[in-house]
Amino acid sequence: MGDVLIFAEHQGGHFPKTTLTAVHAGLELAGKRSGKAIAVVAGDAPEAIATELAKYGTSKVIALEHTALRNYLADAHAQALAALAKKEGVEFVIATATAIGKDLFPRLAARLGAPMASEIVTINDDGTFVRPMYAGNALATVELEGPIKVLTVRGTAFDAAKPADSTPPIERQAAEIDAGALKMEFVSFNATKSDRPQLTEARIVVSGGRGLKSGENFKTVLEPLVDEMGAAMGASRAAVDAGFVPNDLQVGQTGKVVAPELYVAVGISGAIQHLAGMKDSKIIVAINKDEEAPIFNVADYGLVADLFKAVPEMAAEVKRLKHS
Amino acid sequence: MKILVPIKRVPDPATTIRVLPDGSGIATDNVKWVINPFCEIAIEEALRIKEKQTGEVILLTVGQTTWQEQLRTGLAMGADRAILVKTDAALDQLAIARIIAKVAGDEKPDLVILGKQAIDDDSNQVGQIVAETLAWPQATFASKVEFAGDKCTVIREVDGGLETIAFKLPGLITTDLRLNEPRYASLPGIMKARKKELKEVAADSLGVDLAPKLKIKRLDAPPKRQAGRKVASVEELVQVLHTEAKAI
Ligand SMILES: Cc1cc2nc3c(=O)[nH]c(=O)nc-3n(C[C@H](O)[C@H](O)[C@H](O)COP(=O)(O)OP(=O)(O)OC[C@H]3O[C@@H](n4cnc5c(N)ncnc54)[C@H](O)[C@@H]3O)c2cc1C
Numbered sequence: 001m002g003d004v005l006i007f008a009e010h011q012g013g014h015f016p017k018t019t020l021t022a023v024h025a026g027l028e029l030a031g032k033r034s035g036k037a038i039a040v041v042a043g044d045a046p047e048a049i050a051t052e053l054a055k056y057g058t059s060k061v062i063a064l065e066h067t068a069l070r071n072y073l074a075d076a077h078a079q080a081l082a083a084l085a086k087k088e089g090v091e092f093v094i095a096t097a098t099a100i101g102k103d104l105f106p107r108l109a110a111r112l113g114a115p116m117a118s119e120i121v122t123i124n125d126d127g128t129f130v131r132p133m134y135a136g137n138a139l140a141t142v143e144l145e146g147p148i149k150v151l152t153v154r155g156t157a158f159d160a161a162k163p164a165d166s167t168p169p170i171e172r173q174a175a176e177i178d179a180g181a182l183k184m185e186f187v188s189f190n191a192t193k194s195d196r197p198q199l200t201e202a203r204i205v206v207s208g209g210r211g212l213k214s215g216e217n218f219k220t221v222l223e224p225l226v227d228e229m230g231a232a233m234g235a236s237r238a239a240v241d242a243g244f245v246p247n248d249l250q251v252g253q254t255g256k257v258v259a260p261e262l263y264v265a266v267g268i269s270g271a272i273q274h275l276a277g278m279k280d281s282k283i284i285v286a287i288n289k290d291e292e293a294p295i296f297n298v299a300d301y302g303l304v305a306d307l308f309k310a311v312p313e314m315a316a317e318v319k320r321l322k323h324s
Numbered sequence: 325m326k327i328l329v330p331i332k333r334v335p336d337p338a339t340t341i342r343v344l345p346d347g348s349g350i351a352t353d354n355v356k357w358v359i360n361p362f363c364e365i366a367i368e369e370a371l372r373i374k375e376k377q378t379g380e381v382i383l384l385t386v387g388q389t390t391w392q393e394q395l396r397t398g399l400a401m402g403a404d405r406a407i408l409v410k411t412d413a414a415l416d417q418l419a420i421a422r423i424i425a426k427v428a429g430d431e432k433p434d435l436v437i438l439g440k441q442a443i444d445d446d447s448n449q450v451g452q453i454v455a456e457t458l459a460w461p462q463a464t465f466a467s468k469v470e471f472a473g474d475k476c477t478v479i480r481e482v483d484g485g486l487e488t489i490a491f492k493l494p495g496l497i498t499t500d501l502r503l504n505e506p507r508y509a510s511l512p513g514i515m516k517a518r519k520k521e522l523k524e525v526a527a528d529s530l531g532v533d534l535a536p537k538l539k540i541k542r543l544d545a546p547p548k549r550q551a552g553r554k555v556a557s558v559e560e561l562v563q564v565l566h567t568e569a570k571a572i
């Protein structure tokens with residue numbers, strides 16, 4: 001008992017940093033429950049990625065293989081993982097709450113008849129977990145009952161696992177999938193092209209809001225600052241809804257949750273739904289022309305100014321600093 | 325097409341949520357109750373599909389008698405009838421989803437559309453659990469839905485871009501924010517809604533295991549972040565970020 005199965009998400013032959021967050025949380029949980037942490041990489045040819053993952057301190061890595069696991073689809077992955085979780089006799093299955101984690105894990109929980117806690121931020125010693133509710137306005141302590149429990153973790157609440165000294169064995173397993181029961185078809189993936197760091201991995205995030213007024217202004221006004229700072233770009237819902245920037249840049253309760261070392265909010269008022277996605281950032285900067293804007297209540301440094309003047313100035317100032 | 329839309333009653337997103345000092349819940353005085361915004365989007369999508377192809381839109385909620393208000397609002401938007409599965413107990417997502425799946429089993433809709441997330445519990449679970457319980461395909465976080473015969477194609481909002489998946493009906497969809505803009509209930513809609521069928525069923529009459537396996541032991545208010553200070557100029561801002569915060 002007490003064993004933990006960690007779902008290691010991967011894309012295009014790599015795993016994102018969020019996968020290492022799940023590994024870290026899985027190791028912590030296994031430690032607290034005196035169990036083993038087992039990582040699983042699912043795919044049609046998962047071995048290379050499994051080898052990569054083996055550096056991070058789990059007691060084994062399972063390369064779970066099946067042609068039906070080529071593209072991520074919830075039904076096939078839920079079948080494969082549920083069968084594996086039962087076979088390995090684990091008490092917990094854990095993943096990071098990425099788009100895939102959120103899509104897959106409730107389905108997996110249903111297949112296991114298990115309770116699930118979404119986006120946990122703390123693993124308590126007494127077996128309970130803490131998770132935010134109401135856009136982060138409440139922290140719930142929850143208890144899960146039953147022989148097997150399903151968890152997703154909030155990526156910002158745990159560190160990434162670090163490489164360990166020993167390398168565990170990699171176990172190849174054929175996934176148990178009833179192909180006749182599969183009903184979902186992958187058609188295509190249209191990637192948002194960007195050379196910038198990933199929003200959930202960046203050390204600095206610069207986000208723009210409705211105050212930017214247009215997609216064109218995001219390009220000509222905000223992006224030079226983003227790039228000068230080597231930052232990832234984010235946005236408020238209002239900016240995304242208006243079509244200024246792609247959907248997956250939305251930071252907030254119902255978008256992405258980020259906690260970089262530095263978060264710069266430009267022309268964002270600071271609605272509770274936006275704060276839910278960034279208020280755990282280490283340093284918060286707000287640039288807004290309205291000195292009453294609620295974003296200033298959480299900002300370490302606030303600048304009351306017209307962004308169309310302040311942002312180009314800031315880009316120039318950062319550039320100067322870098323060259324001095 | 326017959327479409328089932330499970331909806332939830334939640335505090336208005338503009339409400340300031342306060343945790344009760346004893347940690348037993350949130351303060352509900354002064355809370356305005358509304359249809360969960362993602363569920364409104366689900367109702368709207370169902371109505372648009374029905375308007376294009378004819379059919380029936382059935383609302384379903386699992387909750388207390390007061391939740392009738394939100395069902396009436398949905399009927400006023402244009403849904404055809406509503407079902408309230410009544411319970412005063414605190415159910416977990418697994419139990420709620422099993423009830424929804426049970427009703428879907430009886431009603432046999434072609435499509436179930438839910439919100440991706442209830443903005444009170446922020447679980448993002450119920451749709452996926454219903455889909456697995458019914459052994460149906462699921463398309464979560466939908467930003468576009470199209471039909472060609474009995475084939476449904478859905479564009480989904482995922483990390484790093486947009487994904488397109490397809491399935492044959494019956495199937496299940498959960499809505500993301502950009503799927504549509506929900507309509508308001510019109511005055512004639514509100515009048516008509518009064519006469520539409522709203523059926524009540526007792527939750528414990530459905531033969532579903534309702535005992536929660538996920539229990540909320542306590543709620544706490546999150547630590548408050550201290551407001552910092554205002555800087556006078558861009559130059560000062562960049563200076564303090566460099567020397568004081570050491571962030572750049
Ligand atoms: C169900 C639901 C889910 C939601 N989820 C999210 C979410 O995940 N993320 C999110 O962000 N929001 C979310 N929202 C929306 C949220 O409530 C706010 O509406 C949104 O965050 C506002 O975006 P904004 O700050 O860009 O726009 P506004 O509130 O319009 O603020 C614009 C700001 O720009 C400033 N400004 C304007 N011009 C200038 C200028 N020239 N120079 C400087 N400052 C200027 C203004 O003073 C103002 O403060 C959600 C809402 C609902 C109902």
Ligand SMILES: Nc1ncnc2c1ncn2[C@@H]1O[C@H](COP(=O)(O)O)[C@@H](O)[C@H]1O
Nearest residue numbers: 330331386438439441442447448449450
């Ligand atoms: N009590 C309920 N009654 C009906 N539908 C619900 C209920 N709770 C959740 N749902 C549906 O499930 C979606 C996701 O909720 P959740 O998984 O709780 O975040 C909601 O948007 C609703 O469509």
